[in-house]
Amino acid sequence: MKKWITLFLTASLLCLSRHTMAQTYDFSDRKIPDNWYGQKEHFEISSPGMLHLNAPSGATSSFLSWGIPSYTNYLWECYIKYDFAASSTNYALFYLLSQQQDPGSTINKAYYLKVGGEAGNTDKVELYYRDGTAVTKILESSTGLAGADPLSLRIRLSKSAGGIWTLYADASGGHNFIKNSSGTHVSKEPFFYSAIRCNYSSTRKDKFFIGDIQITQPFAFGNNTFEDGQTLRIAFNKKILDTDIPIASPDLTIPFTTAVTDSILVLHFSTSVPAGMYTIHFNRLYSTDLDTLSDNTLTVEKKALYYTGQIRITELMADPVPSYGLPETEFIELMNTSVAPLNLASYTIQDPTITCKLLPYILQPDSCLILCPKDGCSLYKKNNCMELPCFPGLNNDADSIRLFADDTLLTDAFYYALKTLPSDYRKNGGYSIVRSFMPEECIIDYSTRFSNTSSGGTPGMKEAIPPYTTVTFETQFISDNSFMLTSNITGVLQDTACTLPSAILSINLINKGIQPKWMIQMADSIKSGTALHGMIHSVKTCTGRLKQIEKDIVLIHPAMPLKGDVLINEILYNPYSGGVDFIELYNTTSAYIQLCSSHLYHRDAAGKLQHTLLADPLIIKPFSHLALTSDTSILFSDYPNSDRMNCVHLNLFPSLPDEGGTLMFASAKDTMDVIPYGDVLQNSLSRNTEGTSLEKINTNTSAFSSSNWTSSASGATPGYVNSQVYSSNADAAKPLRCDPCHVTTNLNGQNDFVLLQLTTHENQSFGSLSIYSLTGEKVSELCTNQLLANENTFQWNGQRAGKMLLPAGIYIAVAEWWLPDGRKYECKTPVSTSEY
Structure with missing residues (x-):
């Protein structure tokens, strides 16, 4: 019995709910309502209770409108019948919300449904927003929903308070509504009317039928x-x-x-x-x-009770003197970026040496608060200010400030360093440091800049800060099958959200702090020296929200260097005034190589030794250059064409004296390269070597030869291929060959020398290499009775002995070499010289 009562009550409630409508027009009284507006004479009520268009000859458009109540949520429903197939000239418009009585007014703002309006049977139901003459489509139905001939269609459309529009329909004209489409649009304009408008040709002026119009505020x-x-x-x-x-x-x-x-x-x-x-x-x-x-x-x-980005550090004053209008005291500004008021009593702020607890204070959403030392708030004359008995000491040059909730959860971090900020008068003090971007919740970003306000800052005032939504990932292999994934977003990474070259065995979060890190172990090992690609599809952020990312990651498993793999390729030791030295390395292999734990040594002419350990992970790509320097910003200023991706800042970069010295590069196990450098290796025709680097000519030659080094033709080439690089097109079968074989003496950076390659195919041979004129006169000796290697490189700059230029013409390079057993060899090749 109880079951039957429940079923009866449920059915009764459902029936009653359909008739509790704010506006229902079923035309059962066979009258057009008296309070409707428009062209009533163009319409009549037909049987059974349908609004029927019966327009006079010559008319092409007719409308009716009526006043509606104001709701935050709406539900519209109506039945539409065409005794024809809709076309581009024959269709109906249902104005759901309209500001004007006449929906066709040129100043009207309205939401309306267009039912049909296309040729053929592909007609759709479409929702538009109109603002004067500007029209925006919000949603469209499936193709053909309004394409039947004749058309019998019942439509239901809902609008939520948040502007979500949802279209339901029954293509048979019944009440079996099926969700068809949805869209989002919000307008804060007031609306006063609903309306029906029919557009038609002369043969369709009596073929429109509309009924069962219902407008209500749905239970929502x-x-x-x-x-x-x-x-x-x-x-x-x-x-x-x-x-x-x-x-x-x-x-x-x-x-x-x-x-x-x-x-x-x-x-x-x-x-x-x-x-x-x-x-x-x-x-x-x-x-x-x-x-x-x-x-x-x-x-x-x-949402999490506390999460990264809930409160942001948006501005701070580290050096308040001299003042440009602000009090001469330090401050830190906080901003509540969440949607809820937050009590600061559970927060602490700290620098590397001190932790300070905040006082009880309700920080409203989208509001700022100034933190300052004792007696500081009276100087700012603002109510949104908190004096802390304990205040972090802000270093003028650089510092790291962190904000924690409940002493454990990192809410935000703010790092600044003057050396990364613009070099202008603001570095002398009196200007605050502000965020360059406002990161999305759960994202950490450290971009900062000086305030642009003439008074030096805007403490306690909300400023417009561009948003930052980019998620970044970096990888570092720990073993052959496991790597560290570092990101700027805090949250949970699941194995189903990653696509990697091998199956994932485990993902463990090992650092929840300022830079989240996950240790990822794969089923298969990755060959060292190679780079593979993976994909991070999504992350469950610190607020529990699933963030779609679809970010490609590069998994580089670098090899440790072997002798000859990485060589010194370019040296700038006499920079421009105010400039910086650099040392460029070159990877001669097809493998990615890890330079961490490598060493740079320098010995000057007095025997003083300097040592620099490359302690941080540093990978050099296959057949690529890597320039090491003490300040990349100065290097880029002096050499704008630098490849910035291949230039790295070293905190302990060795000082290279202008008079030269000896540079050594070593791995953890072996000496990789030794270069005694100085002006003696520069082009002898160069009058000034300041700002001009020494470049290696044949980058793949590991044995040092003074002939294999020369002056850069473009000043310097940090991070990219040398201006004087050797690329051989010579016949490798000839023992003595040249490439290039012509030298110009105008120092234009093109063909500044002849490069001679001598292959002896023997060890322990001795030899000489000389240049002769066509008359047989010896004009230059490049080497005499010198111990030779298997492969030897020499250069000739077009000068005779004594560094005097030779006349333009053709000369003969003659190589002679002999072995301890008495065997002797000779080989010749022509070379030439000219001024241009």
């Missing part, structure tokens, strides 16, 4: 919020009928109880709900008007 969800970790408060737009409320959620498995007060439903969970997004289904919930929910599914978000 309002705002929802977690008041604490266990209590969810859901507001509705109408009072709730306090009966049994069956609720189901596949995501929320924690037991809960419900309580109803007027239009508020409270769910109290037995334990704290983890941060995340949850979907809740309400199977039977009624308002006191006996309405049912137009959409019975609600998505709620449980």
Whole structure:
């Protein structure tokens, strides 16, 4: 018996809810309502209760409109019948919300449905927003929904308070509505009318039928919020009928109880709900008007009580003297970027040496607060100011400030260093340092700049800061099958959110702090020296929100260098005034190589030794250059064409004296290269070597030869291929060969020398290499009775002995070499010289 009563009550409620409408026009009285406006004479009421267009000859458009109530949520429904197939000249417009009585007014602002309007049977139902003559499409139905001939269509459209529009339809004209499309659009304009407008040709002026017009405020969800970790408060737009409320959620498995007060439903969970997004289904919930929910599914978000980015450090004054208008005292500015008021009593702020607890203060959303030392607030004359008995000492040059909630959760970090900021008068003090960008919640970014305000800053005032939403990842291999993934976003990384070259065995978060790090172990080993690609699809952020990323990551498993793999390729030891030295390395292999734990040694003419350890991970790509220097910003200023991706700052860069010295590069196990450098290696025709680097000619030759070094033709080439690099096109079968074989003496950076390659194919041979004129005169000796290697490189700059230029013409290079067993060899090749 109880079961039958329940079924009867449910059926009765459902029936009643369909008739509790704010506006219902079924035309059962066979009259057009008296309070309607427009061209009533163009319409009539036909049987059975349908609004029928019966326009006079010569008319092409007719409308009716009526006043509507103002709601935050709307639900429209109507039946439309065409005794024809809709076309570009024959279709109806249903103005859901209109500011003007005449929907066609050129100044009207309105939302309207267009039913049909295309040739053929592909007609759709489309929702538009019109602002004067500007029109925006919000949604469109599936193709052909309004394409039938004749057309019998029932439409339902809902609008939420948040501007979500949802179209439902029954293509047979019945009440079996199926969701068809949705879109989002918000307008804060007031609307006063609804309207119907028919556009037609002469043969269709009596073929439109419209009926069952219903406009109501549906029973709908309002705002929802977690008041604490266990209590969810859901507001509705109408009072709730306090009966049994069956609720189901596949995501929320924690037991809960419900309580109803007027239009508020409270769910109290037995334990704290983890941060995340949850979907809740309400199977039977009624308002006191006996309405049912137009959409019975609600998505709620449980944010973390504290999370990264909830409060941001937006500005600070490290050096307040001299003052340009602000008090001569340090300050730190905080901003609440969340949507809820926050009590600062649970927060602490710290620098590397001191931790200071904040005082009780309710910081409202989108509001700022000044933190300053004792007696500082009176100087700013602002109410949004907090004096701290303990205040972090802000170093003038550089510092790191961190904000924690509950002493454990990092909310924000602010790092500044004067050397990274513009070199102008603001470096002398009196100007605050501000964020360059406002990171999205859960993202850390350290970009800073000086304030541009003439007074030196804007403490306590909200400033417009560009948003920052970019998520970054860096990888570092720890073993052949595991690597460290470092990111600027805090949250949870799941194996299903990653695509890697090998199956994932485990992902462990090992650092939740200022830079989150995950240790990822794969099933298969990766060959050292190689680079593979992977993809991070998403991260569950610190607020529990799933953030789609689709970010490509490069997994570089570098090899350790062997002898001959990485060589010194370019040296700048006599920079421009105010400039910096640099040392460029070149990877001669096809493998990625790890330079961490390598060493740079320098010995000057007096025997003083300097040592620099490359302690941080530093990878050099295959067949690539890497310039090391003490200040990349100065290097880029002096040499704008530098390859910035291949230039690296070293804190302990060795000082290279202008008079030269000996430079050595070593791995952890072996000496890689030794170069005695100085002006003796520069082009002898160069009058000034300041700002001119020494470049290696044949980059792949490991044995030092003075002939294999020369002056850069473009000043210097940090991070990219040398201006004087050797690229051989010579016949490798000839023992003595030249490439290039012509030298010009005008120092234009092109063909400044002849490069001679001598291959002896023997060890322990001795030899000589000379240049002769065509008359047989010896004009230059490049080497005499010198111990030779298997491969030897020499250069000739077109000069005779004594550094005098030779006349333009053809000369002969003659190589002679002999072995200890008495064998002797000779080989010749022509070379030439000219001024241009």
